[in-house]
Amino acid sequence: MKDLLSTASSIIIILFCISLFFLSEGNRSDSGGPALLNKDSAEIQAGKHPRAKTTLFSRVQSVKLKKGVLMFVSIGEDGLREHFFLIRDKNVVLVKKNAGDMPGNSIKFDDDGHNTLLVTIPNTFDIDLMDAMTTSF
Known part of the structure; x- marks a missing residue:
């Protein structure tokens, strides 16, 4: 019973971490945070090199x-x-x-x-x- 409880709690913690990861990725691309304010980083994300x-x-x-x-x-x-x-x-x-x-x-x-x-x-x-x-x- 103790093994089943520790396995279930481990799965819940892993799922919670994965959901936080996906939520943070969605917020970065939607909000236009500080990483997208810089022109050079926007060009890099668009696939264009800054010295191109x-x-x-x-x-x-x-x-x-x-x-x-x-x-x-x-x-x-x-x-x-x-x-x-x-x-x-x-x-x-x-x-x-x-x-x-x-x-x-x-x-x-x-x-x-x-x-x-x-x-x-x-x-x-x-x-x-x-x-x-x-x-x-």
Whole structure:
């Protein structure tokens, strides 16, 4: 009888602890407590790294990829600007796709904050990424 009583009381205590755990989780997400007031913690909870950023170069005139260097020319307020970006020895993903979500004459650099850079080049530029990356030095 003593064993049955101790087993029943242990089960009741375990169920009570589990119910407190679930109630505290529900209150945190509903109340918008101090953890959600911080902008950085909200981005982390949304899945975005705090150092993640996107850079869009617009009004791009030409794009070349030669010997592991992405070269492109853009028009700024002060005239033409040449940009050089080293692709080799970095975690860079080159993507060439339709420019549905960005202007056709632009290049987008997405840094995810986890040491990986996604470079999106629209199909409006005549560049063969596979051929440019596989040519020997």
